[in-house]
Amino acid sequence: MFKWQSLYPLLLLVLGIITYFITLRYKIRTSSRSKEEILEEFFEKELEASQVVRGTLPQELFIPINTEAIPASPDVELESLYQKVLTIGKLPMVNLKEKSNRDLKKLYGINHLDTLITYEKNYDTFIDILIKYGTILNEKNYTEAAQLTLEYALDYGCDRSRPYFILAELYSKQKNTTRLTRLKVLAQTKLLTSPYLSKVLHHIDELQETCK
Known part of the structure; x- marks a missing residue:
C-alpha cells in the first residue's frame, strides 16, 4: 500500500520553493514601488527648488581675499604667476562644496545658480594657482614665503x-x-x-x- 507520508519531505520542499518565489516576487514589486516613490519624491523636490527666486546674494556668502597679504614674488620667474594670483583674487568667489545644486536653488534662488557656479569656479581657480605659487616658492627654497602662501590657502578653506x-x-x-x-x-x-x-x-x- 502506498504511503503518503513518504511524500511529506518532497511536498515540504516544493512548498518551500513556492513560498520563496512568492516572497521574492513580492519584494521585487515592493522594491520597484519604493524606487518609483523615491524618484517621484526627488523630482518633486527638484521642481520645488527650481521655483525659488531670491533677491540679492548676501555679502557674507562671498570670500574676501586680501591679496596684499600674499607674499610678493621674490623671483622674476614667478612674477607672472604672482600676478595671476592677484588678478584672480579680485574676482567674486564663494566656496559651496558642501551644498548641492538643489540646496543652492532653495537657499539663494534658481536665478542665482549659474552665477554661484561661476563664482565657485573662480574660487577653485584661485586656490589652484595659490597652491601652485606656494609649491614653486617652496621648491626654490623661499621657505618663509611658501609657508605664508600655503597657510593663506588653508585660511581660505582649501x-x-x-x-x-x-x-x-x-x-x-x-x-x-x-x-x-x-x-x-x-x-x-x-x-x-x-x-x-x-x-x-x-x-x-x-x-x-x-x-x-
Missing part, C-alpha cells in the same frame, strides 16, 4: 592635500609640534569634502613621532 603635505614637512623641520597639531585638526575637519586628506593625517602622525 581642502587639497598638497599644501597640507608641504606645510607638515615645513613644521616638522621647524620642530613646531603646535602647528603640526593644528594642521592635523584642520585636515580632520575637511575629510568630508576631501577623503584624500586621510593620507595627510597618517603622514602628520608619523612626523609627530619624529618630533618627540
Whole structure:
C-alpha cells in the first residue's frame, strides 16, 4: 500500500520553493514601488527648488581675499604667476562644496545658480594657482614665503592635500609640534569634502613621532 507520508519531505520542499518565489516576487514589486516613490519624491523636490527666486546674494556668502597679504614674488620667474594670483583674487568667489545644486536653488534662488557656479569656479581657480605659487616658492627654497602662501590657502578653506603635505614637512623641520597639531585638526575637519586628506593625517602622525 502506498504511503503518503513518504511524500511529506518532497511536498515540504516544493512548498518551500513556492513560498520563496512568492516572497521574492513580492519584494521585487515592493522594491520597484519604493524606487518609483523615491524618484517621484526627488523630482518633486527638484521642481520645488527650481521655483525659488531670491533677491540679492548676501555679502557674507562671498570670500574676501586680501591679496596684499600674499607674499610678493621674490623671483622674476614667478612674477607672472604672482600676478595671476592677484588678478584672480579680485574676482567674486564663494566656496559651496558642501551644498548641492538643489540646496543652492532653495537657499539663494534658481536665478542665482549659474552665477554661484561661476563664482565657485573662480574660487577653485584661485586656490589652484595659490597652491601652485606656494609649491614653486617652496621648491626654490623661499621657505618663509611658501609657508605664508600655503597657510593663506588653508585660511581660505582649501581642502587639497598638497599644501597640507608641504606645510607638515615645513613644521616638522621647524620642530613646531603646535602647528603640526593644528594642521592635523584642520585636515580632520575637511575629510568630508576631501577623503584624500586621510593620507595627510597618517603622514602628520608619523612626523609627530619624529618630533618627540
